[in-house]
Every structure is written in C-alpha cells, then in structure tokens.
Amino acid sequence: MKITSLFTCALLALAAPATAAFDLKITEMWMGNEPGSNLTEDWVEITNMGDTAWVEAVDGGLWFDDGSFDASAADPMSGIPSIAPGEAVIYVNGDAAAIDEFLSVWGLAAGSLQIGIHDGSGLGQGGDGVAIFRSVAQPTIDDIVDAQEYDDASLNGGQSWDVLVGGFSTIGNSSGAFQSALSNDEGQFAIASPPGTLVPEPTAAVLGMIALGAFAGARRS
Structure with missing residues (x-):
C-alpha cells in the first residue's frame, strides 16, 4: 500500500x-512432531482481534473442524467461557490430561493462560487446516468464524504454523517464537510463539x- x-x-x-465487536481469528496451529512421538496433542491458538469480549453464554459456542471445513462434522470446543479483547487462548485436541501435558511441555504454570479442549480431527503433517464456527447448536457453513490452512509440515516437525508470520515458527522470529521445555523421543523440541500471548487491542x-x-x-x- x-x-x-x-x-x-x-x-x-x-x-x-x-463499533464494539469481537473478532476471533486463528493465529497459530501446531500439528505435532516429525520424526518421533508428539510432545502434546495438536492445538490451535485463537486471538480476539476485536474491541469487546466474546462470551460463550451470550454469543454462542465455538466449534472445530480440520481442513475439510465441514460444519456438519464440526466438534464443540469447551473450557473457555470468554475471550477478552487482545487475548489469545489455546484449544488442545484432547481432555484435561492434554491440558496438563501442554503446560508441562511449555514450562507453564496452571492458570497462566486459558486452555480449552475439543475432540475434533487431528491435524496432518502433509498440510491441513483449521476451521472455527460459532453457533449454539451444530453449525452450518454460514456460522464460520475463521479458516486457515498450512503447508506440508513434513520437513518442519515440531514447528507451529504462525498465521501472522505466514510460515512455520522459527526461534526468535517476529512473533517471539521459542523452544519447548521438553523434547520428544527423537530429541526434537517444539517451536512456537509464547502460547497465549496477549496482543495489543487493535x-x-x-x-x-x-x-x-x-x-x-x-x-x-
């Protein structure tokens, strides 16, 4: 421009x-390690880029699907009642144990950020995506909030896809990406921007x- x-x-x-409104965006996706075992379950970061909070009880719940972007197959996301303006939150594919695993791998204390869960499709290394819907009941395509895709991750094992950067995370990039506290059975770490980092209200x-x-x-x- x-x-x-x-x-x-x-x-x-x-x-x-x-005009006060929330604006939920997918800002980061982590699809696992390659080679070796995954340090955590797949996760997605959602950031409220708007100037008012999203409140589940008022605005409807969030739903997850992978790169198929199929609203009819979307799974509910739970555990986060609201997202404040500028706040980034994490949704892990799994249960309460997956949240504890996530905190341990990144060396974070419980309560240091909001982490929710979903039971949706896993993210593939060969290139995939995430679609987020917002609805009280099973969503339709008209309820889509945001959708993002990432490239083939086979040569970038453990690196998240940073939507704001437009590429796989590297240590010290413009988003401040860093290495996880733990490595997997092949000695590979995860690399991502500080999970749940707050961004300035735009x-x-x-x-x-x-x-x-x-x-x-x-x-x-």
Whole structure:
C-alpha cells in the first residue's frame, strides 16, 4: 500500500465511529512432531482481534473442524467461557490430561493462560487446516468464524504454523517464537510463539498513529 493511501485510511479510521465487536481469528496451529512421538496433542491458538469480549453464554459456542471445513462434522470446543479483547487462548485436541501435558511441555504454570479442549480431527503433517464456527447448536457453513490452512509440515516437525508470520515458527522470529521445555523421543523440541500471548487491542487510534508516523517519515525522506 502506498504511504498516501495508508495516510488516507488512517484519517478515515480516526474519523469513523467505533463499533464494539469481537473478532476471533486463528493465529497459530501446531500439528505435532516429525520424526518421533508428539510432545502434546495438536492445538490451535485463537486471538480476539476485536474491541469487546466474546462470551460463550451470550454469543454462542465455538466449534472445530480440520481442513475439510465441514460444519456438519464440526466438534464443540469447551473450557473457555470468554475471550477478552487482545487475548489469545489455546484449544488442545484432547481432555484435561492434554491440558496438563501442554503446560508441562511449555514450562507453564496452571492458570497462566486459558486452555480449552475439543475432540475434533487431528491435524496432518502433509498440510491441513483449521476451521472455527460459532453457533449454539451444530453449525452450518454460514456460522464460520475463521479458516486457515498450512503447508506440508513434513520437513518442519515440531514447528507451529504462525498465521501472522505466514510460515512455520522459527526461534526468535517476529512473533517471539521459542523452544519447548521438553523434547520428544527423537530429541526434537517444539517451536512456537509464547502460547497465549496477549496482543495489543487493535484500535483506530493506534492504527492512525502508525500511519501518521510512516507518512511523516516519507515526507522527511
């Protein structure tokens, strides 16, 4: 985008009235280790990019499906009653034991972030995806919230797919990815961004300040 266009968008964003809404996005997917045993069950990170909380009791529950994006086969996601603006949460494929396993592998204390569960399809190493739906009952395709796919992970065992980066996680990338506390039976660690990291609430004012700074820099150059 040209600087002038960015500046115009910033002014429009500042002038437009704010509309409070949650905006749930898939921001990270972990599909397991290769080679060797999986350190944890597959998991997906969901971040609320909006400016108000999602509340399950009010807004309807979340449902999971893999890359088939089949609403009729989607499975309910549970254990997280709400997601605040800017908050990132984790849903692990499994049960309560899978949550404990996740915390141990990443060296995290219980209660340090919200972790829910689902019993959906596992994620494949050869390339797959995640679809999230929102509905009170079994969803339809019209209830889709977000859907993301990742490339063949066969040569990137243990590395999550970072949606914001657009690639497999590497230590020290722009998302601050790091290595897990434990390795699998083949000595392979997992690599992902800090699970459950909070992100700044994306307000029009912040976007405007960034754009104005970029415009000013362009004028000086």
